[in-house]
Amino acid sequence: SGVDFKSNPINITFDAEGEVSKTVNVSVTCDKLVDGKEMFDLSLLLISKSPQVSTGRNIAEGRILDSTVVVDFNQSSYEVLEDRGEAVIVIVLSRSPTNS
Numbered sequence: 001s002g003v004d005f006k007s008n009p010i011n012i013t014f015d016a017e018g019e020v021s022k023t024v025n026v027s028v029t030c031d032k033l034v035d036g037k038e039m040f041d042l043s044l045l046l047i048s049k050s051p052q053v054s055t056g057r058n059i060a061e062g063r064i065l066d067s068t069v070v071v072d073f074n075q076s077s078y079e080v081l082e083d084r085g086e087a088v089i090v091i092v093l094s095r096s097p098t099n100s
Helices: none
Strands: 038-043 059-064 070-072 092-095
Touching: none
Parallel strands: none
Antiparallel strands: 038 059, 070 092
16 A cells, blocks of 8 residues: 555643643545555653643544545346346446445
8 A cells, every 4th residue: 555644753732721632633645546444543652740640542543544436336236138128237436435
């Protein structure tokens, strides 16, 4: 598979009184490959001199879903009577991620 995200350490600091959350961004790139759901780990490393600060959940999982266009049949098999002259086959184009 290609490289779908940048792995860089991000430092955060809670400064303000009452500040309870921070948002960080993980850069995701499109590698144009149909490679299914890809996962990456997020880790929280606490560096604090305060004994009142500790971590709760320190590992989380990130998922990257393919945004590739998928072409598929609307069913797995088709039947037609030979005197009908033609079979009707439905092909579906999907532009949204199909893996969850």
